[in-house]
Amino acid sequence: HLQLQESGPGLVKPSETLSLTCTVSGDSISSNSYYWGWIRQPPGKGLECIGSIYYTGSTYYNPSLKSRVTISVDTSKNQFSLKLISVTAADTAVYYCARLRLGIKGGMDVWGQGTTVTVSS
Amino acid sequence: DIQMTQSPSTLSASVGDRVTITCRASQSISRWLAWYQQKPGKAPKVLIYKASSLESGVPSRFSGSGSGTEFTLTISRLQPDDFATYYCQQYNSDWWTFGQGTKVEIK
Numbered sequence: 417h418l419q420l421q422e423s424g425p426g427l428v429k430p431s432e433t434l435s436l437t438c439t440v441s442g443d444s445i446s447s448n449s450y451y452w453g454w455i456r457q458p459p460g461k462g463l464e465c466i467g468s469i470y471y472t473g474s475t476y477y478n479p480s481l482k483s484r485v486t487i488s489v490d491t492s493k494n495q496f497s498l499k500l501i502s503v504t505a506a507d508t509a510v511y512y513c514a515r516l517r518l519g520i521k522g523g524m525d526v527w528g529q530g531t532t533v534t535v536s537s
Numbered sequence: 538d539i540q541m542t543q544s545p546s547t548l549s550a551s552v553g554d555r556v557t558i559t560c561r562a563s564q565s566i567s568r569w570l571a572w573y574q575q576k577p578g579k580a581p582k583v584l585i586y587k588a589s590s591l592e593s594g595v596p597s598r599f600s601g602s603g604s605g606t607e608f609t610l611t612i613s614r615l616q617p618d619d620f621a622t623y624y625c626q627q628y629n630s631d632w633w634t635f636g637q638g639t640k641v642e643i644k
Contacts, residue, residue: 453633462624462635462636462637462638463573463575463581463624463626463635463638464635465632465633465634465635468633476631476632478632479538479632512580512581514580516628516633517586520587521586521587521590522569522571522586522587522628523571523583523586523592523626523628524571524573524581524583524626525583525592527580527581527582528580529579529580530580
């Protein structure tokens with residue numbers, strides 16, 4: 417069955433770049449039925465969509481983060497990745513990757529377990 | 538941006554209670570709304586999609602209704618496993634946004 421797994425450093429220094437990868441197993445990322453997204457959750461707070469990508473490379477970004485975010489896809493590795501530049505303590509959060517259903521259903525039906533990223537010197 | 542506002546922020550209830558959570562959108566989103574349940578330390582789990590369609594495997598005590606700008610999630614008879622935080626999410630626009638969450642606590 418489909419699984420998503422986030423990977424990347426758990427600690428990033430202020431002003432540096434946060435880089436995470438989501439590996440998709442159990443199905444192809446090159447499906448025309450789904451987008452693939454990143455969502456984050458600061459400690460004790462709610463969920464925030466960061467952005468999403470289609471297997472063709474088409475992206476949508478949170479307008480409040482757009483200037484700092486890049487999401488890319490590598491269909492040969494069945495992975496998609498997140499880069500967030502110029503991080504501050506406000507970027508400390510649990511980062512999730514998820515599958516976003518297109519069409520009449522919608523919603524995010526499969527999630528990774530999440531990875532905690534702390535921004536600190 | 539479409540803003541999603543949930544109420545209440547916290548809800549205290551007992552096992553067996555009927556519980557209703559409201560989600561309001563800042564503009565019409567038709568029926569493009571999902572509800573999620575999140576437990577501490579876990580990823581969210583989708584319960585309802587397209588406002589009222591029950592996700593496969595989700596107990597029938599969960600139901601959703603609404604359209605346009607006002608939506609509700611109802612748990613008909615609260616079970617011990619249902620104490621969690623619930624989020625609504627719109628996917629009407631290119632950009633998907635969540636409500637701020639409703640924590641359902643034990644009374």
